[in-house]
Amino acid sequence: MDRKIFLIFLFFSFQIIALAKPDGKTETEKNQKGVLRNWFVEAGGVYSSFQDIKFSDVQYTGPGAVLKLGLNREKENVYFWEAAFSFRYSSENASTHDNGKTTVIYPNIYFKYLRVLNDHFLIGGRVDLFDLNMRVITALQNNGTYYMASNFLYGSVIYKRPINSNWNFSASLDLALIGLSKESTSFAMNYNQTRIEKGEVDYQEEAMGEPYPYKFWEFSHIGNRLNLITEFYFHYKTRLSAGYKWEMGHWATIPSYPTTIGAHSIVFRYNFAQKLK
Amino acid sequence: MQRITYLLLIVVTIGLFSCEKIVMKPNPGTSNLEIFNEYSKLVKEKFAMLEFKGVDIDKLQDSIGQTITDGLTEDQLFEKLAIITNKLKDGHSSIAKEDTLFYYAFYEGYPPGIDREILVNNYIGEEIAPDITWLKDEEDEDMTKAIYGHMPQSADIGYLRVGSWMSTFTNDEVEKIFSTFKNDKGLIIDIRDNGGGDPMLSTKFASYLIDKEITIGSERFKTGPAKNDFIESTLYLSPADSENRFTKEIMVLTDIWCFSATTTFMYSLETLDYVTFVGQKTGGGAGSVADGFLANGWTWDLSVSEFIDINGNHWDNGREPDIPVVLDTTITDKDEVLERALLELNN
Numbered sequence: 001m002d003r004k005i006f007l008i009f010l011f012f013s014f015q016i017i018a019l020a021k022p023d024g025k026t027e028t029e030k031n032q033k034g035v036l037r038n039w040f041v042e043a044g045g046v047y048s049s050f051q052d053i054k055f056s057d058v059q060y061t062g063p064g065a066v067l068k069l070g071l072n073r074e075k076e077n078v079y080f081w082e083a084a085f086s087f088r089y090s091s092e093n094a095s096t097h098d099n100g101k102t103t104v105i106y107p108n109i110y111f112k113y114l115r116v117l118n119d120h121f122l123i124g125g126r127v128d129l130f131d132l133n134m135r136v137i138t139a140l141q142n143n144g145t146y147y148m149a150s151n152f153l154y155g156s157v158i159y160k161r162p163i164n165s166n167w168n169f170s171a172s173l174d175l176a177l178i179g180l181s182k183e184s185t186s187f188a189m190n191y192n193q194t195r196i197e198k199g200e201v202d203y204q205e206e207a208m209g210e211p212y213p214y215k216f217w218e219f220s221h222i223g224n225r226l227n228l229i230t231e232f233y234f235h236y237k238t239r240l241s242a243g244y245k246w247e248m249g250h251w252a253t254i255p256s257y258p259t260t261i262g263a264h265s266i267v268f269r270y271n272f273a274q275k276l277k
Numbered sequence: 278m279q280r281i282t283y284l285l286l287i288v289v290t291i292g293l294f295s296c297e298k299i300v301m302k303p304n305p306g307t308s309n310l311e312i313f314n315e316y317s318k319l320v321k322e323k324f325a326m327l328e329f330k331g332v333d334i335d336k337l338q339d340s341i342g343q344t345i346t347d348g349l350t351e352d353q354l355f356e357k358l359a360i361i362t363n364k365l366k367d368g369h370s371s372i373a374k375e376d377t378l379f380y381y382a383f384y385e386g387y388p389p390g391i392d393r394e395i396l397v398n399n400y401i402g403e404e405i406a407p408d409i410t411w412l413k414d415e416e417d418e419d420m421t422k423a424i425y426g427h428m429p430q431s432a433d434i435g436y437l438r439v440g441s442w443m444s445t446f447t448n449d450e451v452e453k454i455f456s457t458f459k460n461d462k463g464l465i466i467d468i469r470d471n472g473g474g475d476p477m478l479s480t481k482f483a484s485y486l487i488d489k490e491i492t493i494g495s496e497r498f499k500t501g502p503a504k505n506d507f508i509e510s511t512l513y514l515s516p517a518d519s520e521n522r523f524t525k526e527i528m529v530l531t532d533i534w535c536f537s538a539t540t541t542f543m544y545s546l547e548t549l550d551y552v553t554f555v556g557q558k559t560g561g562g563a564g565s566v567a568d569g570f571l572a573n574g575w576t577w578d579l580s581v582s583e584f585i586d587i588n589g590n591h592w593d594n595g596r597e598p599d600i601p602v603v604l605d606t607t608i609t610d611k612d613e614v615l616e617r618a619l620l621e622l623n624n
Contacts, residue, residue, distance in 0.1 A: 139570075203512070208477070254502075
């Protein structure tokens with residue numbers, strides 16, 4: 001049921017975005033503007049952090065790397081969309097001891113679509129088509145693997161303005177509005193809390209501990225879960241960009257026992273293939 | 278000026294919002310008392326059998342807590358935590374630091390239930406038992422996943438030994454094992470000294486020993502910090518989708534080291550009237566286990582569920598055999614437990 005609500009919301013959200021005509025210009029006027037398409041690659045360093053109060057108050061932090069490959073298309077003064085695959089890797093250590101290392105693997109595929117509001121602002125949405133934050137912890141056994149799988153619909157806004165003839169600046173915020181997610185752990189176990197609460201532990205189900213398929217995924221919304229992404233980019237001419245990105249997630253499957261994840265990235269982007277119509 | 282404005286904008290935005298640490302709890306302390314209290318809280322909130330094991334954790338925390346001072350050495354503090362671990366009387370629950378692991382010695386006071394030399398030399402060794410297959414682990418030749426076939430003592434009674442549920446079996450391997458017993462009148466399953474592993478694997482083997490779905494009991498999981506935060510899952514066992522299921526007379530050989538996933542295997546068969554447990558009392562360990570770190574890096578394991586069968590029996594303290602038999606290791610050509618199982622199946 002939750003999944004149906006999510007899909008309906010998703011459908012109508014994109015319909016509304018697509019139908020919006022915020023600048024009041026006619027379609028003919030818009031169609032006279034150019035369409036710029038970019039294939040881009042982005043790479044950089046990341047510093048990630050994690051805390052799961054269900055099992056410990058200790059914070060885990062550590063460095064890593066991020067790589068992204070994507071495509072975006074911008075019709076000047078009309079719309080902007082982007083689709084990309086990113087892969088983040090980091091190695092975290094506990095803040096209070098040195099036993100065990102955590103390897104974080106985080107693939108993500110998203111699509112975002114925004115309409116131009118005026119010269120500086122674009123507004124729209126982003127959807128995570130695939131999002132899996134996986135953590136492998138040495139020195140633990142049953143709880144040695146953790147994951148948070150999710151599909152969120154974000155409200156997105158981009159602010160951009162030129163600095164001078166060579167440089168442009170842009171800042172963006174993606175804030176998760178609704179979504180579906182599944183966390184590997186429950187209050188005390190390495191089985192999902194929803195599965196346990198529904199009394200459906202079954203040792204004959206081979207995929208019992210797996211994130212997929214979409215069994216026991218939980219509906220969440222901005223009121224009970226905070227997920228946001230902020231990005232700041234400096235763009236040099238049309239090919240190169242440098243940026244800072246911050247991602248954060250905060251939720252509590254068990255009240256008063258929240259989980260928090262965060263990542264700060266410094267990235268460089270290169271548009272390796274451009275086409276202007 | 279404009280650039281400064283942009284930079285200020287970025288710095289302020291990052292400063293105000295860009296840190297998840299704002300919503301994170303501060304790191305816990307690592308003083309002796311803080312570590313002790315952290316462990317006590319974990320036991321209080323997560324250990325699922327405080328009532329069954331008769332543990333008053335508040336009282337325990339108060340009494341031992343009074344003896345925790347900053348002057349305690351690391352080893353002394355570890356010993357204090359181990360007092361709590363020991364009081365849980367649960368072989369799954371443990372506390373560990375660099376070179377030391379402590380858990381409740383559930384096996385103490387029990388005689389050995391198996392002698393491998395006697396077993397190999399007289400029943401299943403390659404030289405004397407050509408109809409016995411030793412299924413080796415492909416990744417580790419020293420590891421034997423299963424030993425199965427027919428002993429020289431009886432051509433129509435199958436023998437299957439699984440020493441651990443930690444191995445990985447392909448579906449074909451499991452099928453091949455059970456197809457070996459297809460025409461046998463009885464089967465001996467030797468799980469002595471099997472300390473557990475993956476309950477899904479032990480359940481898979483159990484599914485070859487039934488021909489219709491059965492209810493085996495319920496597992497109560499800890500779902501929150503309060504004393505009564507439990508939710509129950511009824512556990513069922515469905516038969517394997519196979520023509521090689523075995524539902525004739527079965528003797529299961531047990532000892533005190535039958536623990537954890539082996540207990541899962543046993544309680545899955547509990548209601549079957551053609552299954553008999555022979556040997557010695559088992560170790561139990563019926564709960565599911567979680568593990569984690571204390572703030573100083575020591576690791577903990579705790580049972581976070583408890584299993585109760587359909588007759589209301591709690592399995593965590595082990596199960597007495599239907600036919601008790603003690604092994605006499607001074608007689609080197611006879612495994613009394615195995616011999617008794619053969620005798621029962623031949624009658």
